[in-house]
Amino acid sequence: MTGKPAVLTSVEIEEITAEMSHYADKAAVSIEALKIVQKYRRWVSDECLVAVAELLGISPAQLEGVATFYNLIYRQPVGRSVIHYCNSVSCWMLGAEQVRERLCRHLNVEPGEMSADGEYTVLPIVCLGACDHAPVVLVGGQLRLDVTDDTVDEMLGR
Amino acid sequence: MDKMDKPLTQNIEPDRLFATLADYERTGGYQGLRKAVKELQPKEVQQWVKDAELRGRGGSGFPAGLKWSLVPMDDARQVRYLIANGDEMEPGTFKDRFLLEKDPHQLIEGMIIAAYAIQARTAYIFLRAEYHLAARRLEQALQEARAKDYLGERILNSDFSLDIHLHTSAGRYICGEETALINALEGKRAHPRTKPPFAVVSGLWGRPTVVNNIETLCNVPHIIRYGVEWYKGLGRGADHGTKLFGASGRVKRPGLWELPMGTPIREIFEEQAGGMQAGFSLRGLLPGGASTEFLLPEQLDVPMDYEAVAKAGSRMGTGGLIILDDKTCPVKMVLNLELFFAQESCGWCTPCRDGLPWAAALLQDIVEGRGRLEDLETLSGLTRMMGLGHTFCALALGAMEPLQSALKFFRADFERYITGAGEG
Amino acid sequence: MATIEIDGVQYQVEAGESLLPVCLALGFDLTYFCWHPALGSVGACRQCAVIHYHDPEDQKGRLVMACMTPVADGMRLSIEAEQAREFRRDNIELLMINHPHDCPVCEEGGECHLQDMTLMSGHTTRRYRGRKRTHKNQYLGPFINHEMNRCIACYRCVRFYGDYAGGKDLQVFGMHNNVYFGRFEDGVLENEFSGNLVEVCPTGVFTDRTFSAHYARKWDLQTAPSVCAHCGLGCNTAPGERYGELRRVINRYNGEVNGYFLCDRGRFGYGFVNSPDRILKPRMHDRMDITPEAAQQQLCDWLADRAIGIGSPRASLEANFALRSRVGEENFFLGLGDNEQSLLEAIVEILRHGGIRSPSLREVEQADAVLILGEDVTHSAPRLALSLRQSVRNAAFERARSLNIAPWLDKPVREQQIDHRSPLFIASVCATRLDDAAADTYRGSPEDIARLGFAIAHDLDPGAPEPAGLNDDARALAVAIADCLRQARRPLVVAGTASASHAVIEAAYNVAKALPAKDRQLTFTVPECNSLGLAMMGGRRLRQAFEAVRDAGRVIILENDLYRRAPAWEVDAFLQAAGRVAVIDCLSSKTAEKAALLLPAATFAETDGTLVNNEGRAQRYFQVYPAPEPVRGSWQWLSAGMDNLSFDALTAACAEAFPALTAITQAAPGAGFTVDGMKIPRQPRRYSGRTAMEAHINISEPQRPVDPETPFTFSMEGAAADVPAALEPIIWAPGWNSNQAVNKFQDGIGGHLRGGDYGIRLIEASGALDWFNAIPDAFKPVKSQWRIILLPHIFGSEELSLRSPPLAERSPSPLAMLNPSDASALAVQAGDSVEISCFSGGPIVVLPVSIEPSLPAGLLGITAGRQETQRFRQSEPATLKKALGEVPS
Numbered sequence A: 001m002t003g004k005p006a007v008l009t010s011v012e013i014e015e016i017t018a019e020m021s022h023y024a025d026k027a028a029v030s031i032e033a034l035k036i037v038q039k040y041r042r043w044v045s046d047e048c049l050v051a052v053a054e055l056l057g058i059s060p061a062q063l064e065g066v067a068t069f070y071n072l073i074y075r076q077p078v079g080r081s082v083i084h085y086c087n088s089v090s091c092w093m094l095g096a097e098q099v100r101e102r103l104c105r106h107l108n109v110e111p112g113e114m115s116a117d118g119e120y121t122v123l124p125i126v127c128l129g130a131c132d133h134a135p136v137v138l139v140g141g142q143l144r145l146d147v148t149d150d151t152v153d154e155m156l157g158r
Numbered sequence B: 001m002d003k004m005d006k007p008l009t010q011n012i013e014p015d016r017l018f019a020t021l022a023d024y025e026r027t028g029g030y031q032g033l034r035k036a037v038k039e040l041q042p043k044e045v046q047q048w049v050k051d052a053e054l055r056g057r058g059g060s061g062f063p064a065g066l067k068w069s070l071v072p073m074d075d076a077r078q079v080r081y082l083i084a085n086g087d088e089m090e091p092g093t094f095k096d097r098f099l100l101e102k103d104p105h106q107l108i109e110g111m112i113i114a115a116y117a118i119q120a121r122t123a124y125i126f127l128r129a130e131y132h133l134a135a136r137r138l139e140q141a142l143q144e145a146r147a148k149d150y151l152g153e154r155i156l157n158s159d160f161s162l163d164i165h166l167h168t169s170a171g172r173y174i175c176g177e178e179t180a181l182i183n184a185l186e187g188k189r190a191h192p193r194t195k196p197p198f199a200v201v202s203g204l205w206g207r208p209t210v211v212n213n214i215e216t217l218c219n220v221p222h223i224i225r226y227g228v229e230w231y232k233g234l235g236r237g238a239d240h241g242t243k244l245f246g247a248s249g250r251v252k253r254p255g256l257w258e259l260p261m262g263t264p265i266r267e268i269f270e271e272q273a274g275g276m277q278a279g280f281s282l283r284g285l286l287p288g289g290a291s292t293e294f295l296l297p298e299q300l301d302v303p304m305d306y307e308a309v310a311k312a313g314s315r316m317g318t319g320g321l322i323i324l325d326d327k328t329c330p331v332k333m334v335l336n337l338e339l340f341f342a343q344e345s346c347g348w349c350t351p352c353r354d355g356l357p358w359a360a361a362l363l364q365d366i367v368e369g370r371g372r373l374e375d376l377e378t379l380s381g382l383t384r385m386m387g388l389g390h391t392f393c394a395l396a397l398g399a400m401e402p403l404q405s406a407l408k409f410f411r412a413d414f415e416r417y418i419t420g421a422g423e424g
Numbered sequence C: 001m002a003t004i005e006i007d008g009v010q011y012q013v014e015a016g017e018s019l020l021p022v023c024l025a026l027g028f029d030l031t032y033f034c035w036h037p038a039l040g041s042v043g044a045c046r047q048c049a050v051i052h053y054h055d056p057e058d059q060k061g062r063l064v065m066a067c068m069t070p071v072a073d074g075m076r077l078s079i080e081a082e083q084a085r086e087f088r089r090d091n092i093e094l095l096m097i098n099h100p101h102d103c104p105v106c107e108e109g110g111e112c113h114l115q116d117m118t119l120m121s122g123h124t125t126r127r128y129r130g131r132k133r134t135h136k137n138q139y140l141g142p143f144i145n146h147e148m149n150r151c152i153a154c155y156r157c158v159r160f161y162g163d164y165a166g167g168k169d170l171q172v173f174g175m176h177n178n179v180y181f182g183r184f185e186d187g188v189l190e191n192e193f194s195g196n197l198v199e200v201c202p203t204g205v206f207t208d209r210t211f212s213a214h215y216a217r218k219w220d221l222q223t224a225p226s227v228c229a230h231c232g233l234g235c236n237t238a239p240g241e242r243y244g245e246l247r248r249v250i251n252r253y254n255g256e257v258n259g260y261f262l263c264d265r266g267r268f269g270y271g272f273v274n275s276p277d278r279i280l281k282p283r284m285h286d287r288m289d290i291t292p293e294a295a296q297q298q299l300c301d302w303l304a305d306r307a308i309g310i311g312s313p314r315a316s317l318e319a320n321f322a323l324r325s326r327v328g329e330e331n332f333f334l335g336l337g338d339n340e341q342s343l344l345e346a347i348v349e350i351l352r353h354g355g356i357r358s359p360s361l362r363e364v365e366q367a368d369a370v371l372i373l374g375e376d377v378t379h380s381a382p383r384l385a386l387s388l389r390q391s392v393r394n395a396a397f398e399r400a401r402s403l404n405i406a407p408w409l410d411k412p413v414r415e416q417q418i419d420h421r422s423p424l425f426i427a428s429v430c431a432t433r434l435d436d437a438a439a440d441t442y443r444g445s446p447e448d449i450a451r452l453g454f455a456i457a458h459d460l461d462p463g464a465p466e467p468a469g470l471n472d473d474a475r476a477l478a479v480a481i482a483d484c485l486r487q488a489r490r491p492l493v494v495a496g497t498a499s500a501s502h503a504v505i506e507a508a509y510n511v512a513k514a515l516p517a518k519d520r521q522l523t524f525t526v527p528e529c530n531s532l533g534l535a536m537m538g539g540r541r542l543r544q545a546f547e548a549v550r551d552a553g554r555v556i557i558l559e560n561d562l563y564r565r566a567p568a569w570e571v572d573a574f575l576q577a578a579g580r581v582a583v584i585d586c587l588s589s590k591t592a593e594k595a596a597l598l599l600p601a602a603t604f605a606e607t608d609g610t611l612v613n614n615e616g617r618a619q620r621y622f623q624v625y626p627a628p629e630p631v632r633g634s635w636q637w638l639s640a641g642m643d644n645l646s647f648d649a650l651t652a653a654c655a656e657a658f659p660a661l662t663a664i665t666q667a668a669p670g671a672g673f674t675v676d677g678m679k680i681p682r683q684p685r686r687y688s689g690r691t692a693m694e695a696h697i698n699i700s701e702p703q704r705p706v707d708p709e710t711p712f713t714f715s716m717e718g719a720a721a722d723v724p725a726a727l728e729p730i731i732w733a734p735g736w737n738s739n740q741a742v743n744k745f746q747d748g749i750g751g752h753l754r755g756g757d758y759g760i761r762l763i764e765a766s767g768a769l770d771w772f773n774a775i776p777d778a779f780k781p782v783k784s785q786w787r788i789i790l791l792p793h794i795f796g797s798e799e800l801s802l803r804s805p806p807l808a809e810r811s812p813s814p815l816a817m818l819n820p821s822d823a824s825a826l827a828v829q830a831g832d833s834v835e836i837s838c839f840s841g842g843p844i845v846v847l848p849v850s851i852e853p854s855l856p857a858g859l860l861g862i863t864a865g866r867q868e869t870q871r872f873r874q875s876e877p878a879t880l881k882k883a884l885g886e887v888p889s
């Protein structure tokens, strides 16, 4: 038999497999598995998706149905750091649009696009649960509260 | 005020990053669990929570003890589950994140007791993806709890065993709806499920499952530890216990406070949040997150009790006040909300999937000067279409609450756009 | 029972049922999309809104979705209330926001449920001013077109394809109002029931690609009740013709047999009717055309001259009977492979005298434990696999009942499935397409499968003989299976001819006989549309024909390619010895090539006939359109000269000749049947262009052809009302132009057709047979030797459908399947080829290898029914050698 080149790394496979023991059904690991792949690769390519599906014993179509349902599974390449600016109501009232504008202007991108240097992708996100510190940005797993123009500049190292 | 008046936040102090296990135990943490597994039968725990009349803090206010008592308990081999709903994504709501980040053991103890009450051997914390810090603190706390025999096999030498797994999601508001959450946890698209059957009968993998909000579960250890009477003494009105109330928008001190149930909105708004920022005045507020109806300044004396807020024409929801000031256009605010709901519709039922984007498109047309007067009738029609029971789940219903009340209270603002008189 | 009030009128209905089908059954026109009688209620589309009044005083009522509302005694409802009408109208408006206005170019147009519902709801003007979203479409293979812009997101497609049919490669992607129903990537839809999407989709997202190639509107198609010709199950079909060409096949509802669904072979296999390989003129010897009269005369002469007749399992009872009558009983041979004939004889014996019920497909679905012995049902009797898949759900229904969950609440019932599945056990030579639904599987040679069966029977009833020397694993499995079957209330055993093993069939009977349940059932798959009918008629064997030919002057071969039945050299010898061979067939074949007299036979679409399916149900197929001159039905060629017998008289004579077939005259009414003195039109009332159809030949409209043989006319005039539902060629009702109109023809939605389902059962369980006790020895692989196992394939093993280009496109190239250890012993890999030499001699065959881990060592799986593999006989020993030469990379 001709061995296929392994798409997933052994670390990824190990982490995904470890999750399986928590559930009555392997398919429940779908989201976590995709997030594990994303942790290492930033996004989920078609190849990876097929490989994960195989590992979970579900069809690529089934996994794709799940992957495309959720906001934070990226099926397209994203920058090394994804900047999520909250655009829900409280942040909107307190200046989310300015935050977006400044982010996009600095990086010369539209929301959803990757900056030319591959460093950043700017994406809107729904309420981050920090409305008392609006406007809020989530970057690198950390909340940036009470964001001002200065915060944005500092965040982007300008 | 005595700490015991604020059981949920008693361990949360300004100079403390978060309450460690030691901090938690110092104020009596895990005593409730000890009491439950040593002294009380599962049914008794259920009864206590029922007697305490603890109502769900996830938005709908369903009595927690009653929910637990609906779980079929007669078959010992039956697998049952408990799920803590930490998907908090309702705009204007930030209470669960606070509880999780600041005092993770409180939730864990609440979950263990709740799991004991329904004899679940596996429990999950369903956490929204964006709560990275909460996830780290929970993982750590779970390990600590396991190490101290609060969790795992034969907890505190009793016959009861439980493990709790942290499950993080990938971002979808609908995952907060408890049956959609169950689908999400199963690794499926998070469409809500048919009800009945309710999750307590057929939930996760078709097995009896209790889903409770984080804040709801955080109340449980205290009820068991200090008793029903104490708990009932905490409320100021018809409902019992305390609640985390929040305020966001152009108030002086946006924030989150633990206050007795039944605290009038005015106290939250004026005393805690400090009233409006200078130069702004109050135009209205959403009392319990984005999917509640506007209340007006003249309704500030309404107590935050489920019935009282409902009587005032809105819902207590999550208790997160979103303040509308006089410089923010209510039409644009509603547009922002409807864009949120349209995007977060799961795509399962027609009125929600296709009606919300249309509502948003009409609002967009209106604020961009393309509106027509008959659009307001169309919008009202859509709010009627997405009335109670008309859509598959309550997302669309909630989406219509701010719109419907805005059409009523701020109609002139809508009309001004349409007749060309411009914004505000 | 419950009394409910709808818009002021009281009705007696079944309590606990879903309100939507109850309303439909009462004749109300209530709109819906996501609900489907076979798929149940999910409440997604919100289109079936009605008002439910709380109590007698309640004036306002509450809007509820009828599909999700259980009927309760005393309910007061309104369909007509303005609030409900408005909601339904506005809901359609929402669905139409993104739906394109492309009805004129949409193939669904004229039979579109969305069109019907839109009209019914009263939505007429559009208020939405924005843009419509658009999608890219996918290539889904030769059967199905994809036009996603038309999607109204009712979720029926994925529910049918995934939940109901077990397909894994069609899914819903995306979110909110950007949901997409398709595959992960472009490519052929894998599931064998994909064609049903065409009928399940309420609009034109999934349409019939084979139909596109020669499209006509539904109202322009001429139709008659028909029966599928492509396997032994006898699914009911409605073929549609235009301009003398068969344009498509759709499902025809039969509450006992196929219900709402067909398999893809049955739906897309019709192309042979239009094939360039059709025999369209009588010929003598070397392709010399002769007149029909001369051909007829020639045939008559030959029939009168010591002729022997070879019948056919794909020809009607009438055609076979006509041949038999002409040549005489002793000169009539069934035209089956010898082994197949004895298998079929054994099956007929068991069905008729074994005392165990042979279930309809509906009954199959109700089985609560199933054992399949020796079949990959998806390939040998496809529609049965779909029914078996449903049987697995019965435990979930049971569980749901105990939790007070209504059985029609589709999702909640499915949620019970993780812990509650009715057991399905599959013993087969290698992996099957139904394994994903199975509780357990067993792989072995046919002998070993039979031994497992015997062991199960013995465990169930110690009186049954026990196989000696069974290994521990098999014994344990047998005990476990027996345990499950013992507890079942409606256990079912499935076997058939595909394993080509007597022992398997006998073991199946032993198991069924040993079952304690009163409602036990036993079903056998048979390969062709009239295999069972032919076997019930009975006749001599092909081998005997090969011997008898020396004394015969002529051989008359009816619709049969003998090269599919016996080794080529034997057939060659036979045809040579015969000297004068007449072949009556519709398609050219190796046998037809050898005919001295070749007579063009009508296909199922062009003539009438009676078939008996595997259940023992006699069903009639009716001529859809006149055969082109001089093509005629085989029965007509054969009965010419028998005082020009009518079809009905032939059927009657056949019924009289065979007591077992007495009831076939009741399979469908005869030519004399009229409704209010009128015949039944084959053409819809809106049939268009008739007067102009042949204007390029002759400006005056030719007279309509007459049909003296059936109750149907080639016309749109005739009986309009009160046609028995089972005889309705066109399922249509006012306001209901799509196939969903069938709800107007049923006795209870999803139940039987009003006036009875089509066909008549010829066999009811009676008697009892002794235990079979010829238990074979276990299979022992012999070194360097392989046992050939012929494996049927849904696309490609059946003779007729293979002549349909879209189906041929789906048929895999014939393969030699090997166990990995055998492959490595031979040093071959997937993609290599092997030379196969049979012990019986004959030419060496080279086939590409595929590695099949589930195939036991020592067996060689070979795709059945293909020209390339025709020389192989089941169980024949063979040797293998890696083929040198070019290896496909």
Ligand SMILES: Cc1cc2nc3c(=O)[nH]c(=O)nc-3n(C[C@H](O)[C@H](O)[C@H](O)COP(=O)(O)O)c2cc1C
Residues within 6 Å of the ligand: B055, B056, B057, B058, B059, B060, B061, B062, B064, B085, B086, B087, B088, B089, B090, B173, B174, B175, B176, B177, B178, B179, B211, B212, B213, B214, B216, B217, B393, B394, B395
């Ligand atoms: C659209 C929608 C979103 C919801 N989101 C949440 C949520 O984020 N967190 C939560 O606890 N409950 C949420 N709920 C309510 C849950 O369905 C459920 O009622 C709750 O988790 C039960 O817990 P409780 O009884 O303790 O409040 C949501 C409901 C709906 C309809």
Ligand code: SF4
Residues within 6 Å of the ligand: C150, C151, C152, C153, C154, C155, C156, C157, C158, C181, C200, C201, C202, C203, C205, C206
């Ligand atoms: S593709 Fe057709 S059947 Fe499927 S959801 Fe869309 S409209 Fe319905």
Ligand code: FES
Residues within 6 Å of the ligand: A086, A087, A088, A089, A090, A091, A092, A126, A127, A128, A129, A130, A131, A132, A134, A135, A136, B091, B092, B093
């Ligand atoms: S609205 Fe932005 S964090 Fe809540």
